[in-house]
Amino acid sequence: MSTYQYYEFRAVDRPLTSAQQKELRELSTRADITATRLVNVYNYGNFRGDPDRLMERYFDAFVYLASWGSRELQLRLPRKLFDPALVQPYLLEDVLSLRTTREHVILKLGVDVEDDGEWTEGEGWLDSLLPLREALIGGDLRALYIGWLAGRSGDEEDADEEPPVPPGLGEASKPLRALADFLFVPRSLVAAAAKANPAPASSAVPKEALARWLSSLPTAEKDALLLRVIQGPEPLLGAELLHRYREAHPPEQGSRAAGTRRTLGELHASARAHEAEQERRQAQRAARTRVRQLEALAKREPEVWREVRSLLATQKSADHERGLQLLTDLRELARHRGSLADFQQELSRLREEFARRRVLLRHMERAGLV
Structure with missing residues (x-):
């Protein structure tokens, strides 16, 4: 049985030299290698390179997806621009880890989920996630909190406390949404977590x-x-230069990570409440939309009854399905305005008109129109 593994590396700060590209070619004859990226897809076999080592030597970003549910993102940040101590509250074994070299800090975020028999193609993921690297360099820690959530999204009764919630977690940026999806973090959980710190994300320096x-x-x-x-x-x-400016002008206390902490159980309870509220609002929107549709239908009801008769008179199954759907809509309209008896009378006349069409009558019965 074939499998699927997707590897993509990206060089951002410094392009690969010809010598480096040659070194990488020795690891794979089939990889797509340029001065800025290495991409390889495997349906059989495995990549001979060590992603951790390649990140330390050549690349600034890496994404990996496998058909059995493994996903991994690595980001390499310049050590002079990113303090590794910022990551400590969010570290979580097997999910979010940190290692340092002489010049860099390398973050690794990974998950393993149960294989459901389907997999997502890897192309495009790194483009969606790469802006997180620049955000982290700029002091935006929201990706770290989402990485921590990825390891705790199933611990609904855990009494452990969450790490500090960075400001702006509730702001729907595309890279953060992509990271939550990549790590299988429910968006309701992110929304619930964001309530602890409603302060906006740090804005650009004027x-x-x-x-x-x-x-x-x-x-x-x-x-x-x-x-x-x-x-x-x-x-x-x-x-x-921006890093130096921010060091000289630290943010106000209100824009830092919030100090109020919740247990994981409280966080998941808040997420369930958020989901219920979203479902309630969605149901209300759907109900309002349906009322508008029925009101529009009422304005042309005689015309719709004529259309139903015209559709049912043909020998085409697609016309019959459309006609039965219109009948269902007319019945819902009658219920909405309390005139179901009138609908039943008109439906009885319609059945008499098509009394010899036994197959059509059976379809009406199956549609619940009898």
């Missing part, structure tokens, strides 16, 4: 504030920065 800070730097330091720009390219120079 251009004027950044200009004032830059103007305050010593002239020699600004000259050195300009020289680095000329000598470039340095893809992380902008991120480095």
Whole structure:
């Protein structure tokens, strides 16, 4: 029986050299390798490379999917721009781990779910998840909390407390939604968790504030920065300057991760309540929509009865199905306005008209119209 494994690596900060691409080619003759990515799909066999080692040496991002339910995301962050201590509250064995090299911090998020016989194609996932790397470098920790949720989404009665909830968790950014889907985290659980910290996510640094800070730097330091720009390219120079700005201008306390903690049991109870509320609202919207449809149907009721007779008079099964559906709608309209007796009288006349069409009458009975 064939399987499916998808590997994709991405180089972001620095393209692969020709020598590096040659080294990677020795691991696989079938992989798609360019200066910025390595992609390989296996239906039989396995990739000979070690993803952890490749991340340490070559790449900044990695995604893996397998048909038996395994999924993994790795992001490599520059150590000078990301404090590994920020990850500590969210670490969870076998789900969210951290390792460091001399220059980098590498985050690994992974899950294993029960194989349901179907799998999702891997193409496109890394494009959806890659913006999380830049967000983490910028101090946005929401992805870490979702990673922690991935390991606790089934612990409904656990009394352990959650880690700090980062601000902006309830804001529906596409990369965060993609991460929740990738790790099989119910969106209702994310929405419930977000209630602990309603503060918005950190916004971009205002251009004027950044200009004032830059103007305050010593002239020699600004000259050195300009020289680095000329000598470039340095893809992380902008991120480095933003990091320095944020260090000099820490956020207000209200925009930090919330201090109120809930147990996992409380979190899951909140998620169930959120799901129930969403279902109630969805049912209300569906009911309002159906009322509008019935009101529109009432305006053309005589015409609809004529259409029903025309459809049932043909020999086409598709016309019969359409006619029976219209009859069902007319019956619902009659119930809605309390005129079911009138509908039954008209339906009886219709049955008399088609009394010799026994197959059609049986279809009416199966549709509950008798």
